[in-house]
Amino acid sequence: MNLREPSTLVEANKFLGGLSWYRKFVPRFASIAAPIHKVTNLTKQNRKNFKWEQPQHEAFLRLKQFLVTTPLFLDYPNDNYPVILTTDASKIGIGGTLQQNINGEIKNLYYHSQVTSSTQKRYDPIELEALAIWMCFQRMRPYLLGRSVIIYTDHCPLCNMMNSTVKNRRVDRISILLQEYDIEKIIHIKGQHNCLADYLSRHPIPREEEIFDEDYGIAEQDKGEPTVIECVPDETPPLAGAITRSETKKLRLEQDKNTTTITPSQKNVTPSSTVEEEEDDQGKDSASQDIQKYRFDMEQLKIEQEKDPVIQQKIIEVKKNPVKCSYELKDGLLYKLLMMRVNCNTKKKIIYLPSSMINNLLQVYHSDPLSGHFGVQRTYLKIKNIFWWPDMKQSITRYIQSCLPCQQYNITRTKKPGRLQPIPPPEGPFQLIGMDYCGPLKQTPSGNQYVLCITDYFTRWIVAVAVPDCSAQTTAEAFFKEYICKYGVPAVVLSDQGTHFHNQLMEAMSKLVGYDHTYSTTYHPQSNGMIERFNATFIPQIAKLQDRENNNWDEFLAPVVFAYNTGCHSTTQYSPFQLLFGR
Known part of the structure; x- marks a missing residue:
């Protein structure tokens, strides 16, 4: 085990405190640890007399050996019992133990310890404790996947992190990442009962000494090194077994003398340079x-x-x-x-x-x-x-x-234009009309809040009626009196699917009068774009003319509609009045 030997009184006390959690499994624990107790049981005045000598060194080695021998050696997991993950975190490091309680006997499956980075040291306590859980899950993933997991932590706010948000982004993100595991429950444990995980977190294994290569049989690639093609002589012996980082560094030092670095040649085309042919014995492109x-x-x-x-x-x-x-x-x-x-x-x-x-x-x-x-x-x-x-x-x-x-x-970044299905132009006036409401606007002294707008798709002729509400009865009455009685029955009426148009009263009137009522796509006003465009045009004109104090916009509605109908339309190049009346 990569436990660092204590060199101060504080470190020695922490070592004994962490190991005392397992003293009932270690025969003659007190006699073996006596040399260490001798130099740690000091009064405040004598603490400066702490000395770590050969007897303490031998006791440390013997106690450390007990952690990896019977009955404390690492066991294989039993699929019939849940695994227990106990974690702890500090500003120094992260620690965790994986165990199983089989018929009252604790079986140790895995120990994990690592140093916190400079960024992680600035985490809040709740973030550090959640990070300890996540790092242990990453490290112990083969042991935890497919098994029921019970988590013990000495940070109480994390007990409900899998059921509800703790209002911390890092912790909530970790809880989402843990969803793939079968976490049975998270239990709070007092710090004085969380000795081993606490000791591992305060005496972490430095990152440079972390030998995860032996666990997985792979070597971690050093960051920051340039990618090169190395020609290694044939006399280099093949590597067998797991490759650790330290072995890799030694091999690299030995191979540096006989290594040829090949980098891709750069080819520049300039007016004064010639692109020359180069022959390659191994093959030509x-x-x-x-x-x-x-x-x-x-x-x-x-x-x-x-x-x-x-x-x-x-x-x-x-x-x-x-x-x-x-x-x-x-x-x-x-x-x-x-x-x-x-x-x-x-x-x-x-x-x-x-x-x-x-x-x-x-x-x-x-x-x-x-x-x-x-x-x-x-x-x-x-x-x-x-x-x-x-x-x-x-x-x-x-x-x-x-x-x-x-x-x-190549990937096309712009969407291809969709297949347009334009409304075919009618053959004459008042065959196809569009109808829509504009409002609610500020209520006038006359009680009007809405404007019912009707446009002819052939001549662009506009009819606008100010009404107090947009109910089905008001719509049917205004449409019949102000349009049908003056201009005749249209062949098709196009409107949106609002309840003021799509109702039993309007359907009954369409059957009685004799026109087809067509509805545009839901939440897609572009289907009836002509009337929508007029709504955007006449609102600013009325706002310029109305008396803001009296709010009499309905008095200027008819003049604005008259000005629109007698003006030249940009699409037809004629005014709607001229197309309708021929003058």
Whole structure:
């Protein structure tokens, strides 16, 4: 066991206190622990005389050995009995014991102890105790899954953490993570009876010495180390059994002398550099070889520019009038002069890339493994400071859109537009009308609070009626008197599914008068968007005209509707009045 040997009086007393919980299982415990008791039973005046010598050292080793031998050695779990997890936490560390009570005899299954991190030291006590439970569950997961678990903790507020919130985010999150386990109950235990878990929490095993590798047969990877490919000579003996972290470090030190680190070579394409072919004895990648054959040195660029008729025409223009042209000819190579930043008078020379080399360049800057098949913007930003050609971004866009791997694996971030099902336009006026309520508004002196709006889908003609409420009777009466009696019976009426429209009275009137009443989708006002758009239009107009003190908005409702009906509509390019009355 990795228990640290006491070096002070306080540590010695804690060791005896923790071990005394099991003294009834240890034969001749008092005589074995007598050397330690001799140096710990000191008065306040003599505490400075504490000495830890060879007799105390031997007693410590013997007592520590009893913890891992009969009857205190670790047993296998019995599936017929629940397991008991006892935990404790302190600012120093976290401790826990896993046991089973089999016919009155305590069987030890697991001990856990670890140091708290600098962040965990700042946790509240309830968070630390909950963290101790969670860390023990993580460590003892193979023992706890599929078994009934009883938890003992000396922090009473955690007893109901699995049944209700404790109003602490960390604790509530831990309770959610523990839902996969069969936790029978959480019991409060007094601190004086929680000796072993308390001792483990105050004498934790340092993180560097934690040997979880031997439990699971794996080695923890050191953080912060660069990823390299190591070529280890064949004479290195194979590893057998569990690999611990200390053994791994020793092996690495021994292998450093005979280790060759291979890092991926970086390939940069610049005007003055040549992409050279490299042969690999172990195998050649055909795609990489095709890219390596593309040459972008100055001589090759001059040759390709001489073959390009557009570039040759630009060279003639530069020679005739070099001042007015945004190009420059230097050493037989044509450059494009570009301002790289806004409000910058300095222009940068960018090589004019011949059209014959565009596809090869895009393959290097997009399809090459070191380019990563990234998108248009990233590819454009890589190239724009080195090469230029007309319609550069459009060419990059077309190339990437034609790249098969990109089309196969790229994720579309925007949703595809849905299949629209627009309402077909009617053949004449008053065949299809939309109807909706606007309100409640502030009650006027006349008692009106709502506006019943009716619009014709063909002419956009609007009828608006101020009413005191939006009941079914008020709706039916206003619709019949103000619309049907003046403009006739429509073929179809479209409205939402509110109770003022969808009721027995309105259904009876539709059958009696003879029109079809259609309802829009629930919670989807876009189905009747024309009338919804008018509601958003006339409210601000009334607000501008009404007298705020008297709140007489219903007096200005008719003038606003008249102004709307006589104004030119943006969709039809005619006023609703002209379409309805022909003048």
